[in-house]
Amino acid sequence: LGATELSTHATIKTGPKRQQAQQSLVKAVLEYVQGMSVVKSYGLEKDNNQTVTKAVDSSCEKAVALTVSVTPWIAVRQLAAHGFGAVIAVCALYFYGSGQLSLVKCILVLIASFMLYEQLENAGNMSDNLQMLGESMRMTDSINDTPVMDIDGKEITPKETSVDFKNVTFAYENRNILNNVSVHIPAGKTTAIVGPSGGGKTTMCSLIARFFDVQSGQILLGGHDVKEYKLDSLMKNISMVFQDVYLFQDTIENNIGFGKPDATHEQVVAAAKAACCHDFIEALPDGYETILGEGGATLSGGEKQRISIARAMLKDAPLIILDEATASVDPENEEQLQQAINALTQDKTIIMIAHRLKTVRNADQILVLNGGKITQQGTHEELASQQGLYADFLHARQDAADWKLA
Secondary structure, three states, rough: HHHHHHHHHHHHOOOHHHHHHHHHHHHHHHHHHHHHHHHHHHHOOHHHHHHHHHHHHHHHHHHHHHHHHHHHHHHHHHHHHHHHHHHHHHHHHHHHOOOOOOOOOOOOOHHHHHHHHHHHHHHHHHHHHHHHHHHHHHHHHHHHHHOOOOOOOOOOOOOOOEEEEEEEEEEEEEEEEEEEEEOOOOOOOEEEEEEEOOHHHHHHHHHHHHOOOOOOOEEEEEEEHHEEEEEHHHHHHEEEEEOOOOOOOOOOHHHHHHHHOOOHHHHHHHHHHHHHOHHHHHHOOOOHEEEOOOOOOOOOHHOOOOOOOOHHEEEEEEEEEEEEEOOOOOHHHHHHHHHHHHHOOOOEEEEOOOOOOHHHHOEEEEEEEEOEEEEEEEEEEHHHOOOOOOHHHHHHHHHHHHOOOO
């Protein structure tokens, strides 16, 4: 028991270092694999490989250190267990030879001595493993300690889907993103949000869907604070198309029908046709039953984005948020896709983040977000006639369109 306690103490002391080294190794390998194309494009395979090699060496070093720290005590423990079993065996043979123990009982004692040793050894090994498992569980528990967003709300069906920001402030840790933003987004209209990168456009949309909670202020959907909604009730009203599309490792049909699990095959096909992705799906070996790679890795960026748009179309929610929805779509499909989106989004509340002029100019309302504040608000014609960031944006786009090699 003393050797087991010393072995356990050594595991407690050295185990966390080994776990941290393994964690660093996993991070290094994932970073190397995921960034392999960038590494190769800059010819830095050797330098990047050294990072992985160092992580492997560090993991090996910590594993060896753990083994060295516990091996003496494991040896003592096993020697004691073996010795104890040997003593029982010798005593059993002695008592049998002196006639104090029958042959059957002698055999039973001999068998029991080996079984006892085996169980003691297993108990000692399990003790060491439990310490390593305990360290892993402590790391996992840190996730459970993350503050949980309050999602205890009501099942609300809003009469309309206007969105109101009232003195909303939000920050990522110490970096302010939105500062006291107040704006009304009318129901059944299209609102475009433009502005420089990092200005908070995507954050505004994420706050509507409660991916995060505001530090102060309120966001209302249909006159109800989004915090009053039960999470499922809130998300029933919102369809989102992200700039960075993620598809699940499943069939194309299941990916499109993800937001509406009870959709029929005909409804899925109709949404795919509207999103201009039916033809390339049919060209795949298994059509709509084609299994996609993780994250949709087997499709191009434009193909993934069109499937994501088909998914949002099929869900048919009254509030649609488009975050650069046509950013990765090729020009020959963009016009068809824009027409399909326009037809689908009639009489719905549309919030779009876009930089392309032809996407923005037909919006009922344009919000210019800069430095965490809405600096301009109005239609395309109104903002184009004013001095400000929007007019600068138009001039920059015009200069880019007129640019050519001398």
